[in-house]
Structure formats: C-alpha cells, structure tokens
Amino acid sequence: xxxxxxxxxxxxxxxxxxxxxxxxxxxxxxxxxxxxxxxxxxxxxxxxxxxxxxxxxxxxxxxxxxxxxxxxxxxxxxxxxxxxxxxxxxxxxxxxxxxxxxxxxxxxxxxxxxxxxxxxxxxxxxxxxxxxxxxxxxxxxxxxxxxxxxxxxxxxxxxxxxxxxxxxxxxxxxxxxxxxxxxxxxxxxxxxxxxxxxxxxxxxxxxxxxxxxxxxxxxxxxxxxxxxxxxxxxxxxxxxxxxxxxxxxxxxxxxxxxxxxxxxxxxxxxxxx
Amino acid sequence: xxxxxxxxxxxxxxxxxxxxxxxxxxxxxxxxxxxxxxxxxxxxxxxxxxxxxxxxxxxxxxxxxxxxxxxxxxxxxxxxxxxxxxxxxxxxxxxxxxxxxxxxxxxxxxxxxxxxxxxxxxxxxxxxxxxxxxxxxxxxxxxxxxxxxxxxxxxxxxxxxxxxxxxxxxxxxxxxxxxxxxxxxxxxxxxxxxxxxxxxxxxxxxxxxxxxxxxxxxxxxxxxxxxxxxxxxxxxxxxxxxxxxxxxxxxxxxxxxxxxxxxxxxxxxxxxxxxxxxxxxxxxxxxxxxxxxxxxxxxxxxxxxxxxxxxxxxxxxxxxxxxxxxxxxxxxxxxxxxxxxxxxxxxxxxxxxxxxxxxxxxxxxxxxxxxxxxxxx
Amino acid sequence: xxxxxxxxxxxxxxxxxxxxxxxxxxxxxxxxxxxxxxxxxxxxxxxxxxxxxxxxxxxxxxxxxxxxxxxxxxxxxxxxxxxxxxxxxxxxxxxxxxxxxxxxxxxxxxxxxxxxxxxxxxxxxxxxxxxxxxxxxxxxxxxxxxxxxxxxxxxxxxxxxxxxxxxxxxxxxxxxxxxxxxxxxxxxxxxxxxxxxxxxxxxxxxxxxxxxxxxxxxxxxxxxxxxxxxxxxxxxxxxxxxxxxxxxxxxxxxxxxxxxxxxxxxxxxxxxxxxxxxxxxxxxxxxxxxxxxxxx
Numbered sequence: 045x046x047x048x049x050x051x052x053x054x055x056x057x058x059x060x061x062x063x064x065x066x067x068x069x070x071x072x073x074x075x076x077x078x079x080x081x082x083x084x085x086x087x088x089x090x091x092x093x094x095x096x097x098x099x100x101x102x103x104x105x106x107x108x109x110x111x112x113x114x115x116x117x118x119x120x121x122x123x124x125x126x127x128x129x130x131x132x133x134x135x136x137x138x139x140x141x142x143x144x145x146x147x148x149x150x151x152x153x154x155x156x157x158x159x160x161x162x163x164x165x166x167x168x169x170x171x172x173x174x175x176x177x178x179x180x181x182x183x184x185x186x187x188x189x190x191x192x193x194x195x196x197x198x199x200x201x202x203x204x205x206x207x208x209x210x211x212x213x214x215x216x217x218x219x220x221x222x223x224x225x226x227x228x229x230x231x232x233x234x235x236x237x238x239x240x241x242x243x244x245x246x247x248x249x250x251x252x253x254x255x256x257x258x259x260x261x262x263x264x265x266x267x268x269x270x271x272x273x274x275x276x277x278x279x280x281x282x283x284x285x286x287x288x289x290x291x292x293x294x295x296x297x298x299x300x301x302x303x304x305x306x307x308x309x310x311x312x313x314x315x316x317x
Numbered sequence: 318x319x320x321x322x323x324x325x326x327x328x329x330x331x332x333x334x335x336x337x338x339x340x341x342x343x344x345x346x347x348x349x350x351x352x353x354x355x356x357x358x359x360x361x362x363x364x365x366x367x368x369x370x371x372x373x374x375x376x377x378x379x380x381x382x383x384x385x386x387x388x389x390x391x392x393x394x395x396x397x398x399x400x401x402x403x404x405x406x407x408x409x410x411x412x413x414x415x416x417x418x419x420x421x422x423x424x425x426x427x428x429x430x431x432x433x434x435x436x437x438x439x440x441x442x443x444x445x446x447x448x449x450x451x452x453x454x455x456x457x458x459x460x461x462x463x464x465x466x467x468x469x470x471x472x473x474x475x476x477x478x479x480x481x482x483x484x485x486x487x488x489x490x491x492x493x494x495x496x497x498x499x500x501x502x503x504x505x506x507x508x509x510x511x512x513x514x515x516x517x518x519x520x521x522x523x524x525x526x527x528x529x530x531x532x533x534x535x536x537x538x539x540x541x542x543x544x545x546x547x548x549x550x551x552x553x554x555x556x557x558x559x560x561x562x563x564x565x566x567x568x569x570x571x572x573x574x575x576x577x578x579x580x581x582x583x584x585x586x587x588x589x590x591x592x593x594x595x596x597x598x599x600x601x602x603x604x605x606x607x608x609x610x611x612x613x614x615x616x617x618x619x620x621x622x623x624x625x626x627x628x629x630x631x632x633x634x635x636x637x638x639x640x641x642x643x644x645x646x647x648x649x650x651x652x653x654x655x656x657x658x659x660x661x662x663x664x665x666x667x668x669x670x671x672x673x674x675x676x677x678x679x680x681x682x683x684x685x686x687x688x689x690x691x692x693x694x
Numbered sequence: 695x696x697x698x699x700x701x702x703x704x705x706x707x708x709x710x711x712x713x714x715x716x717x718x719x720x721x722x723x724x725x726x727x728x729x730x731x732x733x734x735x736x737x738x739x740x741x742x743x744x745x746x747x748x749x750x751x752x753x754x755x756x757x758x759x760x761x762x763x764x765x766x767x768x769x770x771x772x773x774x775x776x777x778x779x780x781x782x783x784x785x786x787x788x789x790x791x792x793x794x795x796x797x798x799x800x801x802x803x804x805x806x807x808x809x810x811x812x813x814x815x816x817x818x819x820x821x822x823x824x825x826x827x828x829x830x831x832x833x834x835x836x837x838x839x840x841x842x843x844x845x846x847x848x849x850x851x852x853x854x855x856x857x858x859x860x861x862x863x864x865x866x867x868x869x870x871x872x873x874x875x876x877x878x879x880x881x882x883x884x885x886x887x888x889x890x891x892x893x894x895x896x897x898x899x900x901x902x903x904x905x906x907x908x909x910x911x912x913x914x915x916x917x918x919x920x921x922x923x924x925x926x927x928x929x930x931x932x933x934x935x936x937x938x939x940x941x942x943x944x945x946x947x948x949x950x951x952x953x954x955x956x957x958x959x960x961x962x963x964x965x966x967x968x969x970x971x972x973x974x975x976x977x978x979x980x981x982x983x984x985x986x987x988x989x990x
Contacts, residue, residue, distance in 0.1 A: 063798035066791060067810075070817050070871065073828035077820055080831075090836050130724035141717035149721060156732050158921075158977055160929020162946040163966040166953060167735035170742050170963065195731040198724055215409035218376050221396040222403045223423035223468065233422075237413045256822050258932060259946070263953065275823045279936070283827060291824040298819035302812050 074295065081288035088282025099285040103293070106284035112274035113290055115186065119270065120254040123193035128247045130194070131201025132239075138202070139209035156199045165263030168192050172264060184266030192264050193257060197250040204249060208242025252298075326387020327351050328373070328476055328508065333382035335368050342368040344532035345382065350476075350510060350525075355502050357511045357523035361555070361687070365532040366512045370478050373510065374403045386475050397426070402469035403478040407485055408461045410453035416440075416464055417449040423472040439467040442501060459490045466498070470505055479511040483518060495521045516556050520544070528552050530687065544602075546589065546676055553600050553678065555687035560606070560647045563680065564599045566590070573672055579643025583618035585675040596680030603648040605674040608637060608660055614667035618675065620647070623666045628659065635659050639666060736970075742963035752957055759960075766961040767968055770948045774968075777945040780859070780934075781927035784866035788874040788923050789916065791867070796878035796915070797908075801887065814875050826865055826936045830856055833937075857939040865933035873922040881915025882908070917984055921977060928973055945969055 054061065080089050084096035104110035138149065156164065168191075172182045181187045216238065220230040258272040265273060275287050330348040334341065343365040350356045358366040371377040373384060375396035384392045391399045402423065410419050420436045429435065440446045443463035453461055462482060469477055482498070483491045499522045502509045513519050519526050520540040527537040528551070536548045547553035550561060564583075568575040573584035576599055585599065607614075614621070620641050627638035630653075637649040637660060649668060651659070660666055743762055745754040767774070799810045817825060831837050833855040843849035855861055885908065893903040909916075931946025945965060952962035 059794055059798045059802055062794045063802070063810075066795040067813060069791070069868075070814070072832065073825045073868075074817055074820055076828045076832055077824060090831060090834075130727055133720040134724040137717040137720035141720075143714075143717040149725065152725065152728050152733065156728070158925055158974060159732075159736075159970055160925065160946070160973065162929045162931065162949050163739075163970045164732065164735075166949055166962050166966045167739040168731060169953070170959065171731070171735040171738050174738065191731055195727060198728060202724075213407075213409065215405050215407070216411060218374075218396070219403070219405055219409040219411070220422070222374055222376070222401070223472070224397045224426035225422070226395070226397050229426060234411060238411075252818060256818070258823055259930075262950075272821050272823045275821060275827065276932075279823075279827050287824065291820045294821070295816070295819045299812070299816060303809070306808055306812070 077288050077295075078292050081285055081292045083285050083288075085285050089285045089288065090282065099289045103286050103289045106278075106286040108269060109271075109274060109284065109286045109290065112269040112271045115268055116255055116271040119186065119189050119193060120251050122190050123197055123254040124247050124251040126190075127194040127197035127201050127250045128243060131198045131246060131250075132205050132243055134198070135202045135205035135209060139206050153199050153202050156196055157203075161196075161257075161259040162263075164196060165192070165260040168195070168260070169263045184264050185268050188264045188266070189261055189268065189270070192260050193254040196257075196260060197253050200249055200253060201246040204246035205239065205242045208239050208245075212238055248301075255294075326385075326389070326475070328510070329383075329385040330369070330373075331383040331385070333369065333372060333384065334380045335365075335372060335377060336380045341532050343372070343379075346532075346534055348527065348534065348537075350508060352475075352508055353506055354524045355499065355509045355511065355522055357513060357519035357526045358529055359513055359516060359519040359526050359556075360529035361514055364529040366514075366529045367480060369529070370403075370480055370510065370512045373476065374401055374478055375399050376403075400475040401478060402472050402474040402476075403480060404462075404465045404469050404482045406481045408453075408465035410461055410464060410468070412453055414452075415449065416445075416451050416453065416456070419453065419464060420468045420471055422468065427472070435471055439471040442470065442504065443467045458485055459494065462486060462494060463497075466501065470501065470507065473505075474507065477507050477509050479509060481513055482511070483513075483515075491518070498522055520556075528555060530555075547600070548678070549686070550598060550678055550682040550684055551687035553676075553687070554685065558603055558648060558688075559600045560603060561678070561684050562599045562645060562647075563596065563684065565596055566594055574677075576677075579641075579645055581620050581641075583675070584672040585677055586673055589675070590677035593677055593679060598678040598680055598682065598684060600676045600678060601670055601674055603636070604634070604650040604652075605670050606647065606649040607669045608639070608649050608651055609667045609669060610660075611665045611667060614669040617669045617671050620645075620668040623647075623668055625660050625662055625664045625666055628662050630659070639668060641668075739963045739966055743960055743967055744964075745960045752959075754959060762960050762964045763968065766952075766958075766964045769961075770945060770965060773943050773945045773948050774972075776859075776942065777928050777969075778972075780863050780866060780942075780944060781924050781930075783863045784870065784927050785874075785920050785924045787863070787867040788871050789920060792871060792874040792878055792919065796875050796882055799879055800882035800885075811876075811879065814879075815872055818872055822869060823932060823936075826869065826932055829861075829865055829868065830936050833861060856937055857942075859938070859942050861937040862934050862942050862944075865937040866927045866930060869930075869933065870923040870927055873926070874919040877918035877922065878912060878915040881912045881918075885911045913984065917981070921980070925973060925977070929969065 080092075081099055082095050082097065083089055083092055084094040084098070085091075086093065099105065134149070134153070137143070138146065138153075168188075169184065172184055172188050176182045176184075212235070216234055217230050220234040221227075225233060256272060258276060261270050262273060262276070269277075271290065275283060275291075278284065278287070328348075328350040330346050333343060333346045333348075335343040346365075346369060358369060360366045368377060372379050375391070375394060375398075379392060382392070383390060386400065391401075411422065414422070417436055417440075420439060421432045424432045424435055436449070437446060440449060443466055445460055445463055445467070448456060448460065448464070453464070456464065462485075466479075466482070479498075483494050486494060495518055498509075502522075511519070511523060524539065525537065526540055526543055528535045528543065530551050536543060536552045543552060543556050547556065547559070553559040553561060562578050564576045564578040566574050567577045567582070569587070570584060572587055574587055574590055576583055576585060576597065578599060583599070590597065611621075623639040623641050625637055626640045626646070629636045632653070634650045634652050637651065639647050639649055641647065647668065653659075741756065742754070744756065744758045744760055745762075746757040746759050747753070748755045795814070799807060799814070803810050833839050835854060835856070840849055840853065840855060843853070844851070889911070890903055890907060893907045894900075898906060929946050931944050931950055934942055934944040934947055949962045949965050949969070952958040952965065
C-alpha cells in the first residue's frame with residue numbers, strides 16, 4: 045500500500061523530480077568552483093586541504109590573474125558598448141523599414157551565428173596577419189580582440205533587439221504621433237523607452253559572450269592575457285584558487301544584477317495592487 | 318511649439334478613396350460632419366470605417382480625395398500637425414508612463430503651461446482623479462478606457478476619433494460607458510467621430526449615423542430615420558432586424574400603393590415608395606407586427622393562414638417565427654405586456670400591421686444583405 | 695486651444711524622400727563591421743586555402759593548389775567524423791535533458807518561473823572554461839566521483855572517466871545545455887494551456903497529448919535549440935582538449951594545431967572552409983526538412 049502511494053507520488057511529480065535533477069546537474073560545477081575557492085591549496089587546487097578565506101581576501105594573489113581579469117573587463121565593456129550601438133541600429137533598420145537588400149542583410153546577420161568559432165577565429169587572424177604591417181592596430185593584441193568580439197556580438201544584439209521591436213504595439217507610436225509628438229519625439233519618448241529593456245538585455249548578452257569567449261580570443265590575442273585564456277593556460281600547471289574566487293564572484297555579481305532587477309520590478313508591481 | 322489660432326469647423330471628406338493594391342477599402346466617400354456633433358460610422362468589419370478614421374487621424378494616406386476641417390486642407394498633414402485626437406482600440410496607453418504622464422503627453426508636446434491643472438481637470442471629468450500615479454497595467458479595462466479618453470480630450474481637439482472604443486469591455490460596462498461617453502461629449506462640446514460595428518452602441522450615442530458597407534456609405538441619418546426608413550436592404554438588415562418580402566406593385570389606392578406579396582394584397586404609403594415600380598422589397602420591423610388567433614385579425618395589412626413554427630421567450634418580449642403560404646417566414650416580436658396567453662408552437666394564427674409602418678426598397682437587391690454579418694462579428 | 699499647424703500637401707513627398715535613405719544609414723556602421731571583419735576574412739580564407747609555403751617560414755604564396763582541400767581533409771578525416779558524431783550525440787542528449795526541464799518551467803513552475811529561468815542561464819555566468827575544468831576535476835582521477843566509487847569498490851585504480859569520448863560528449867552536452875533549454879522554453883511557453891486541456895477533453899491521454907499536440911507545437915523551439923547546440927559543438931575543441939585524450943580530438947583541435955603548432959595556414963584555412971560549408975549545408979537541409987523561417 046505504502047509502496048503504491050509512493051509510486052503514484054513519483055509518477056505524478058515525475059516532471060518536477062526530473063527538473064530538480066536537471067538543476068542539480070547544472071549546478072554541480074558551480075558548486076565545485078565555489079567550494080574550491082575556499083580550499084587552502086598549495087600549488088594545484090585539486091585536492092581538498094582545508095577551509096580558508098585567504099583566497100577571497102587576496103583575489104589577486106596569483107600572478108597575472110587580475111591583469112587578465114582587467115583586460116577581460118575592459119574588452120568586454122568596449123565590445124559591449126560598440127556592438128550594442130551597431131546592432132541596435134541594424135535592428136531598427138530591419139524592424140522598422142522595408143528596403144532593397146533586406147534578405148542579404150538578414151543572411152549576413154545569420155551567418156556569424158552559424159559559423160563555428162574556430163573558423164571565425166582562424167579567418168580573422170589570417171586577415172590581421174595579412175595587414176598587420178600596414179595597420180599597426182591589426183597586430184594581434186588588445187584591439188584585435190575588441191574588433192573580434194564586436195563582430196560576433198553584433199548578430200546576437202540584432203536578434204535580441206529586433207525581437208523586442210517586433211513585439212511593440214505599432215499603435216503606441218501612432219498614439220504618440222496623434223498626441224502631437226513628431227517623429228523624433230515619438231522615438232525618444234515612446235519607442236526608445238519601450239525598446240530599452242531589449243537593448244539592456246542585448247548588452248548583457250554581448251558582455252557575457254565577450255567576457256566568456258576563449259576560442260576566437262585565443263586566435264587573435266597575441267600576447268595579451270584574458271581571464272578565460274589565463275584559466276586555460278594555467279590549468280595545465282594547476283589552477284590557482286584565485287581563479288575560482290574570481291569565477292565565483294562573477295557568478296554572484298551577475299546573479300545579483302539579474303535577481304535584483306527582477307525583485308525591483310516585482311516590488312513595483314506589488315506596490316499598487 | 319506656439320499656440321496656433323483656434324481652428325474650428327465642420328469636417329469635410331471629399332471623394333476620399335483608399336486602395337491597398339487591388340482592394341479598394343474606402344471608395345470615394347463624401348461626408349460632412351458638423352461641429353459639436355456625435356457622429357458614428359457604423360458597419361461590419363472590413364467595410365472601410367476604420368480606414369476612414371485612420372485617414373482622418375493621419376495614420377493612413379488617402380489614395381485620392383481631400384480631408385478638410387473648416388477650410389483647412391489636412392489631407393497629407395502629419396498626424397501631429399492636425400487638431401485631431403484618437404481613442405485607440407485597446408487604448409494604446411503608454412505602458413512605461415504613469416496615468417498622469419499619459420494624459421499630459423499631448424500637452425507637453427505642445428508646450429502647454431498648465432499641465433497639472435489640465436490633467437487634473439480631465440481626470441476628474443472621467444472620474445478617476447486618484448489614479449494619476451499608477452501605471453496603465455494596474456488599471457482595469459474600463460479604467461484604461463476612461464484614461465484613453467481623457468488623454469485625447471485634454472487636448473481639446475477640433476475632432477475626437479473613437480475607434481471601437483468599447484469593444485474590449487463586457488456588456489454591462491459597455492452600456493455604462495455608452496451613457497458616460499455621451500455625457501462627456503455633451504460636457505466638453507467636442508465633435509466626436511465614433512467607429513463601431515455595434516448598431517446598438519451607435520444608436521445609443523450618435524446624433525447622426527453613417528452606415529458603411531464595402532467602402533461606401535449606404536445611408537446617413539439620425540438613428541430613427543435609419544431605423545424607420547432604411548433605404549437599402551443592407552441597412553434594413555444590419556440596423557436591427559427586418560422582415561423583407563419580395564413583392565410586386567399592382568395598383569394605387571389613394572395615398573397607398575397596393576402590393577402583391579405571394580398572393581396577399583397589402584398597402585404601403587406612396588411617400589415611402591417613391592421612384593419605385595414593378596418588383597420591390599417590402600419591409601416591416603418584427604415588433605410592428607401583431608399576432609392574432611385565426612379569424613381575429615381585423616384592420617390594416619393582414620396575412621392569414623399563418624402557423625407558428627418557433628417560439629422563444631426572452632423576457633421583455635416573445636419572438637415568434639410564423640410560416641405563411643408561399644414559403645414566407647416572418648419574425649414577430651410581441652411585448653409581454655398584455656397579460657394574454659402567448660401563442661404556442663403549431664398554433665394557427667393571423668398577422669396584422671399598420672400600412673404606415675411598412676417601407677419599400679428597390680427589388681434588385683440581395684434580400685439577405687447585411688443580415689448574416691452581425692452573427693459572425 | 696485647438697492646435698493646427700500649416701498642413702500642406704507637399705509635406706508628403708519630402709518625408710518619403712527622407713525615409714528612403716534612413717535604413718541604409720542605420721545599417722551602414724554595423725554592416726561595415728560585419729563585412730570587414732566577418733565576410734572579408736572568410737573570403738581571405740578561400741585565398742589562403744590554395745596557397746603553398748614560400749621561402750621563409752610563415753610566408754605563403756598563391757599557387758592555386760586545390761589539392762590542399764583534399765589533403766587536409768584526408769589527413770583529418772577521423773577528427774571530422776568525430777566532430778559531427780560527438781556534436782550529434784551531444785545535441786540529442788541536450789534535447790532529452792532540456793525538454794522536460796523547459797516543460798517543467800513553462801507549465802509547472804507557477805510564480806517561480808522567472809527565477810527558474812534565471813537559474814537555467816546562471817551557469818553561463820561562470821567562465822565556460824572554468825566550468826569545463828571543474829568537470830574535469832570532479833570526474834578526474836583525483837576527483838570526488840571516482841573517490842566515492844573506489845570506496846564503494848565500484849571502481850578500481852584503473853578506472854577512468856575523463857580522457858574519454860564519453861567525457862567529451864558529456865562536456866559538450868553540459869556546456870551547450872542552456873542554448874537548448876531557452877528556445878525550447880520560449881516555444882513551449884507560447885502554447886496556450888487551453889489547447890492542451892482541449893486535447894485532454896477530446897480523449898487524448900497525457901502521452902498522446904504530448905506527441906500529437908505539445909511536441910509539434912514546440913517544434914520551432916526544437917529546431918532553434920538543436921541548431922544553437924549543434925553548430926557551436928561541432929566547432930568546439932575546448933571540451934576535447936580538457937576532457938578528452940589524443941584519440942578524441944575534434945576538427946577544432948586540428949585547425950588550432952595547424953595554426954599554432956605547424957604554422958600550416960593553408961591547411962587550417964582549407965579545413966575551416968570545409969567545416970563551415972559542411973555545417974552550412976547540414977543546417978540548410980535541416981531547416982528545409984523541419985524548418986520555419988523564424989530563425990533570423
């Protein structure tokens with residue numbers, strides 16, 4: 045009887061049990077990263093040698109880790125800023141106008157998303173090497189990474205912002221025009237504020253793509269270190285626990301931003317109801 | 318932007334036409350809407366009424382023809398350069414702005430100083446002064462409707478357009494808002510142009526109704542003119558219900574013409590059948606018909622040998638379907654006010670009606686035009 | 695109070711003329727970027743692929759050696775096959791894992807929906823490589839999993855999990871899972887629950903409802919998810935590098951090695967072109983077979 049009850053409970057909640065297991069699976073490596081950021085490790089951070097806070101109090105303790113992190117942040121911010129602007133402009137052109145060559149533009153937006161990173165990285169490096177003696181900033185390094193990151197982020201920005209534009213009710217802009225707002229005012233007072241969440245989402249996406257990229261970066265970085273590159277190269281000798289500290293903090297910061305913004309919008313809704 | 322001179326005047330549409338490719342949505346409409354009136358454009362969906370409204374608002378460019386307010390040609394003026402405001406279907410309130418800012422939007426764009434007093438004035442007018450700080454999604458449908466109205470009215474436009482404004486509300490709220498809209502229109506004295514497919518809504522509120530069908534205006538007039546004296550089968554069927562019967566004019570008897578309807582001779586006023594001869598459609602509204610027991614119909618036009626084939630009791634009245642010789646079926650609505658026993662299905666009955674309640678239409682029309690449309694709406 | 699400006703007929707033409715160039719102005723900077731740094735390099739790649747080594751190391755001259763394509767392909771045929779096999783398996787596994795997850799979030803999560811969505815993406819917020827290395831250490835020879843299995847005598851000192859094809863496929867599956875879950879969720883979430891109730895009302899049991907109604911309605915998500923997983927997985931070489939052994943190398947490893955170890959740029963270019971075109975053809979066939987045009 046009891047067994048029967050249990051079987052029924054399992055079958056009724058099968059999907060929830062499954063989802064719970066799925067989430068545990070997703071978070072195992074995150075948990076591991078957090079755990080070993082507190083490891084009192086010697087050289088390699090492989091075996092648990094006891095709890096310490098010293099890695100967290102001194103995140104730059106390992107050589108070059110903070111230099112790599114700084115580069116990643118700088119590259120990420122620059123690439124995000126530029127790719128968000130360029131992608132948003134394209135999204136408005138596609139979402140709001142009909143023009144000749146739209147199909148070609150759509151294909152050119154789609155192709156980078158359908159091209160493996162290793163192909164983009166290799167081809168871009170070929171270009172840079174070809175012209176490096178003509179154009180000094182094509183020498184693999186900081187700027188070539190920024191150029192590459194903007195390139196592969198644009199498509200994702202376009203897709204994200206375009207979706208937001210497409211979901212806008214055209215009557216809102218018509219209502220603005222009807223209420224004496226000319227084209228410019230309509231755009232600034234109605235269209236832009238309504239598309240803004242999409243642009244913000246696109247910017248977050250672009251930043252996380254840039255910050256996390258290894259393959260294309262590795263091809264085009266020359267001797268500049270980024271955070272993923274640092275992890276990859278040091279992993280062969282043994283990863284310092286400071287890498288876990290930084291990885292974990294990035295995770296916490298991102299979660300804080302996302303959950304915080306959700307919390308605020310929920311509070312705002314509740315305040316009136 | 319500087320305040321411009323007060324520009325008031327009747328709205329004139331001259332040969333206004335709009336085509337989308339092969340399809341002509343609005344076909345050479347001519348119309349004058351006097352200042353201060355409550356005007357309704359009534360018709361089934363796809364009849365061109367919304368396209369007409371959007372052209373007046375400047376949201377659609379006419380293919381040809383002109384739009385004037387007074388003597389000012391606004392045919393190609395941008396929407397923000399015409400003294401016209403619209404209450405959109407589903408309201409189109411700006412979701413990112415508060416109610417106050419929604420209502421203030423037009424005032425701010427025009428650089429008006431007394432934003433606060435003006436906004437408060439119209440919020441009071443629509444009886445929602447306490448909602449100023451909220452966002453549109455925190456309001457009910459009916460409240461959003463009022464705010465959409467306030468947002469338009471606050472600008473004191475020469476013309477206020479309402480695009481199916483009550484379409485999203487439930488029946489009870491809709492009735493309430495109809496009265497409310499009429500009150501506000503009288504209070505502010507603006508010209509309202511109201512687009513709707515709901516004939517009851519149009520009749521409740523409008524001084525003048527234009528019935529549209531397939532891009533043209535079928536007939537224009539006061540609600541009672543349209544109801545009592547429709548000029549086409551479409552209007553007769555779309556506005557309320559009608560019994561339309563094919564017949565032939567066979568003679569004249571004083572002020573009345575004699576018409577043969579499948580064997581029965583009836584009379585109708587000459588004044589209501591001018592310019593007609595030969596085959597015609599005779600119309601009479603179901604509530605104008607009287608039901609009698611066999612042999613009891615005395616005066617007026619009379620149909621004998623009827624048989625009740627269906628009875629539905631709907632409270633204020635009872636609706637009968639009566640079958641007559643010659644494959645005729647008539648609808649009869651009887652008020653439940655005489656305390657008499659209602660007829661039953663299968664009863665043999667007679668029908669009488671006043672000749673003066675009868676109207677006539679030319680016989681070359683589709684007898685069912687406009688009658689199915691309301692059901693599919 | 696009422697407001698009228700000078701409304702004149704010729705406004706019509708000027709605004710139309712201004713509007714015609716706007717989209718091109720908006721497109722210009724972004725398109726310039728994509729043409730210069732995506733399209734041009736790809737074209738350069740074709741140029742590079744048929745070159746041969748010149749007199750100095752790292753210098754190449756155009757010799758139109760189309761045999762480079764065949765030679766480099768034949769030299770890496772095993773890695774090619776493995777790339778497509780591994781990414782196919784990873785895509786399939788990701789679909790099997792993600793679908794119930796997305797389904798649960800879309801229909802069973804109630805007010806937790808947004809939070810759970812965030813949790814699906816959350817692993818993204820740590821570095822891709824850090825996650826992969828974490829798996830390597832968890833499953834590695836000194837890691838906790840083998841440690842527990844050994845204590846339970848379910849494994850001995852010769853048992854390995856990492857440095858295997860299994861580990862590479864598992865890593866690929868894990869790393870691209872959110873790419874699968876999010877589009878699936880998006881298409882499931884759009885399904886009106888009343889449609890599912892209607893199916894139940896019409897005597898379909900849960901399984902029938904799922905296969906006849908839910909799954910077909912979610913097909914745009916399945917399409918987008920499988921593509922978003924397959925494409926990056928086929929070109930990936932990090933998982934093979936960290937979780938695999940020399941016998942599990944994928945095509946990305948070969949291209950990388952051509953570039954950085956043997957400086958065989960033409961070979962790397964030829965392999966890149968073959969990889970890109972193969973994926974493109976597979977994607978187009980797949981879209982034509984199952985697809986909608988909602989992808990772009």
